[in-house]
Amino acid sequence: MKGSILVVDDEEVILKSCKRILEPEGYDVSTALSALKAIELLEGAKPYDLVITDIKMPGMDGMEFMRRLRAKNPEICIVLITGHPSQESIKEALALGIIDYLPKPFSPSLLTETTAKAMEVRKKSVKTDSQDFTGEMAEKLAEIIRKHKNKPGSLIPVLQEAQELVGYLPPVVQRHIARGLNLPVSEVHGVVSFYSFFSMKPKGKHNVRVCLGTACYVKRAEEILARLKEQLQIDIGEVTVDRKFSLESVRCLGACGLAPVVVVDKDTHGSVNPVKTMDILAQYE
Amino acid sequence: MDKFRANLMLCGGTGCIAGGGLKVKQAMDAELRKRGLEKEINVVITGCNGFCAQGPIMTVYPDGTFYEKLTPADVPEIVEEHLLKGRPLERLMYREPEKKQPLPVMSEIPFFNLQVLRALRNKGLIDPENIEEYIARDGYKAAAKALSSMTPEEIIQEMKSADLRGRGGAGFPTGLKWELCYMVQAPLKYILCNGDEGDPGAFMDRSIMEGDPHVVLEGMIIGAKAIGASKGYIYVRAEYPLAVQRLQKAIKDAKAYGLLGDDILGTGFNLDIEIYLGAGAFVCGEATALMRSIEGKRGMPIPKPPHTTTQGLWRRPTVLNNVETYANIPAIILNGAAWFKSLGTEKSTGTKVFALTGAVNNIGLVEVPMGMPLRKIIFDIGGGMKKGRKFKAVQLGGPSGGCIPEALLDTPVTFEDIAKTGAIVGSGGMVVIDDYNCMVSVAKFFLEFTTDESCGKCPPCRIGTKVMHDRLVDITEGRGKEGDIELLEDLSHDIINTSLCGLGQSAPNPVLTTIKYFREEFESHIKEGWCKAGVCRPLTTFYVDQESCKGCGACARVCPQKAVSGEKKKPYSIDQTLCVKCRSCYEACKFGALKIGPGSLGKELIEKAKGVQTR
Numbered sequence: 049m050k051g052s053i054l055v056v057d058d059e060e061v062i063l064k065s066c067k068r069i070l071e072p073e074g075y076d077v078s079t080a081l082s083a084l085k086a087i088e089l090l091e092g093a094k095p096y097d098l099v100i101t102d103i104k105m106p107g108m109d110g111m112e113f114m115r116r117l118r119a120k121n122p123e124i125c126i127v128l129i130t131g132h133p134s135q136e137s138i139k140e141a142l143a144l145g146i147i148d149y150l151p152k153p154f155s156p157s158l159l160t161e162t163t164a165k166a167m168e169v170r171k172k173s174v175k176t177d178s179q180d181f182t183g184e185m186a187e188k189l190a191e192i193i194r195k196h197k198n199k200p201g202s203l204i205p206v207l208q209e210a211q212e213l214v215g216y217l218p219p220v221v222q223r224h225i226a227r228g229l230n231l232p233v234s235e236v237h238g239v240v241s242f243y244s245f246f247s248m249k250p251k252g253k254h255n256v257r258v259c260l261g262t263a264c265y266v267k268r269a270e271e272i273l274a275r276l277k278e279q280l281q282i283d284i285g286e287v288t289v290d291r292k293f294s295l296e297s298v299r300c301l302g303a304c305g306l307a308p309v310v311v312v313d314k315d316t317h318g319s320v321n322p323v324k325t326m327d328i329l330a331q332y333e
Numbered sequence: 334m335d336k337f338r339a340n341l342m343l344c345g346g347t348g349c350i351a352g353g354g355l356k357v358k359q360a361m362d363a364e365l366r367k368r369g370l371e372k373e374i375n376v377v378i379t380g381c382n383g384f385c386a387q388g389p390i391m392t393v394y395p396d397g398t399f400y401e402k403l404t405p406a407d408v409p410e411i412v413e414e415h416l417l418k419g420r421p422l423e424r425l426m427y428r429e430p431e432k433k434q435p436l437p438v439m440s441e442i443p444f445f446n447l448q449v450l451r452a453l454r455n456k457g458l459i460d461p462e463n464i465e466e467y468i469a470r471d472g473y474k475a476a477a478k479a480l481s482s483m484t485p486e487e488i489i490q491e492m493k494s495a496d497l498r499g500r501g502g503a504g505f506p507t508g509l510k511w512e513l514c515y516m517v518q519a520p521l522k523y524i525l526c527n528g529d530e531g532d533p534g535a536f537m538d539r540s541i542m543e544g545d546p547h548v549v550l551e552g553m554i555i556g557a558k559a560i561g562a563s564k565g566y567i568y569v570r571a572e573y574p575l576a577v578q579r580l581q582k583a584i585k586d587a588k589a590y591g592l593l594g595d596d597i598l599g600t601g602f603n604l605d606i607e608i609y610l611g612a613g614a615f616v617c618g619e620a621t622a623l624m625r626s627i628e629g630k631r632g633m634p635i636p637k638p639p640h641t642t643t644q645g646l647w648r649r650p651t652v653l654n655n656v657e658t659y660a661n662i663p664a665i666i667l668n669g670a671a672w673f674k675s676l677g678t679e680k681s682t683g684t685k686v687f688a689l690t691g692a693v694n695n696i697g698l699v700e701v702p703m704g705m706p707l708r709k710i711i712f713d714i715g716g717g718m719k720k721g722r723k724f725k726a727v728q729l730g731g732p733s734g735g736c737i738p739e740a741l742l743d744t745p746v747t748f749e750d751i752a753k754t755g756a757i758v759g760s761g762g763m764v765v766i767d768d769y770n771c772m773v774s775v776a777k778f779f780l781e782f783t784t785d786e787s788c789g790k791c792p793p794c795r796i797g798t799k800v801m802h803d804r805l806v807d808i809t810e811g812r813g814k815e816g817d818i819e820l821l822e823d824l825s826h827d828i829i830n831t832s833l834c835g836l837g838q839s840a841p842n843p844v845l846t847t848i849k850y851f852r853e854e855f856e857s858h859i860k861e862g863w864c865k866a867g868v869c870r871p872l873t874t875f876y877v878d879q880e881s882c883k884g885c886g887a888c889a890r891v892c893p894q895k896a897v898s899g900e901k902k903k904p905y906s907i908d909q910t911l912c913v914k915c916r917s918c919y920e921a922c923k924f925g926a927l928k929i930g931p932g933s934l935g936k937e938l939i940e941k942a943k944g945v946q947t948r
Contacts, residue, residue: 200628242614245613265778302572305348315351
């Protein structure tokens, strides 16, 4: 799945046509006939990546809806639908951080194009998320640094523990470590970028690692990787939009007797049939 | 200690655990409790048994029955039939690939009985997390001997006459390395263990660290005494969590028993050992790079001299040996150099552990005397090729090694003889490649690895491997040109001659050996646009040979694209416009009716089909 979208408009026909156009593109599309209904949906359990909303609606209008939405969820991406794109309204909407707008009436190709663009932005915002590093984590990180500080060569152990703590090593964490160990940030970054164990991108809820060692390679591990990339729609080192899966390749897990091997979190799956690769992931929904 | 009437040795290596070994253990514990047998029968989780592909594995002592591919569902039957009634279960025994005869005891299985276990002598016999079991098998006896009754000179002399050569890849004589370090006067020296097993397709060191962690510590204690080191590090890959956990436990236990720390065994000798987790860089298998990594820096090699035995870790004299090398040392000290040299050849003494993987029947860890021919390892111990496959090459030494063809299978495995073929013994990865593989792609695979893992310090390695990789990609995708092979050879020699460390100096080996032994495959890719193994998709067309097709329909059933069609008992055919060249039909055909043609054939067939339609 490419991502989930909520379309908000007071005209039934707009909702229906958006659904008809976007669903075959691989998006999960939900609809709401009013802003209030939309807020109800957004407060539910289902996460949304993108909201496409009309501006002129009875009851709560699009501007107010967006203001409330932003206050609650600063991450979410918004695309505006408007019949009367006045300078003022666009300016105000831009201030709220919309990604783009669709002038009514819009063509199907414009809708898919704009949606794809918005999703791309969403994907990038996921990657550079510094929200993952909370105050609580900062305290724990300080503790890790204190523990190693006076030992020579402590940078790599500190980075390993920090990655364990945060899940990955975003720039903010690297800066913390550099300050704590009294090293230039460049040196910290140099070490992070040198070793493949360190990642500057977040991991998904489930981390999928495909072994590309020789024994796995001669048993078609490359095909397994290609299938995973295609199905999850991500490349190596990336995470799916819903943050459920991230994909990595590893050099050799030393479990050659089981080749080809795929490791999900801490479970090793051996003798994987390339055709049935996706069945493994089904266990981790 | 309780006395048990039977011991069940369940393999706890990574392979068996991944296959569900721990679930079998839980089921066994529960079943024994249920029947009130927990005081009579003991269940032990051992280190890696080595026969990884057959896991989960269990050996029952005292009778020695060997069971394979166990599931929790098999447990009640084993307890009922074997442990209570004394009737071993044939259905869970290993069967010969050809005659299908069950072989009940390990010693009857060729995979085991042609091996000579020295470095792996405790495999599958002890609980790696129990120091007492190691001690009961003469563990730490050699360390005690070295510390209490041998001088450093005597230890070094023993090592030099045993002629043990480094098992990590380069084969440098261990005794000489120790002597060089011993002769340097310094207040602080280091002893390091290289457990950064980076070669893809190799897992010998992992198995030793997981299965017998104390032997590594004991080897290091002896080495430390010889060179006068008081601090040691074991550099382990972070990808080996089980090895790390067991080594940590071993260090803790050894300290508690007074075998590590201050004043070991009351001899006044001090040694502290710490584990250092690698962070995933192949180049860190190189000595100077590994030391930079422990210092917390980017793992880039530095020029030698000064050698690491004079200026190593933090510029102190340092000795670095590989896991398997250390595993050999206690036995040499205990049994003497003459015993060690009784196996192997004149210049390559002792045994070597290999990780035998790929297209053979018996995949796993094997330890054989040096000098055994490759053929014997692959076809006798390895049980030959998987059904219906043909041997094409064996890859030795990982990304620094090379591919050896069938014609050279009688080469004895020694450092010198293997080097003559263009490959290296390396750390011991032995990947058997069958006729389903394209050698150009195999060369590409290794180059991709080295391109990625080159640390970037030396431009010939950083840029040269990339240029070579690009050429190989072009060849496999149908853009190969006349002269590409010569260009690859020239670049290889330049990279070998101008790189600083072992990585660059050996990176072109996989390409050079494949060109040397499989040149015609490169040529058919470039000149005919034909990958005869059917691996490089743009250079492949699958078609049904109308004469030999029996019309069984096996190919049509497996085709994910529904491109194969036909009527039963009549020859089938493939719609080339739908075919994605996944090989499924080719592998499904039992009559050899599926053929591989050059890439251009597909277009011709499509044109021909069109012609028929319009007419």
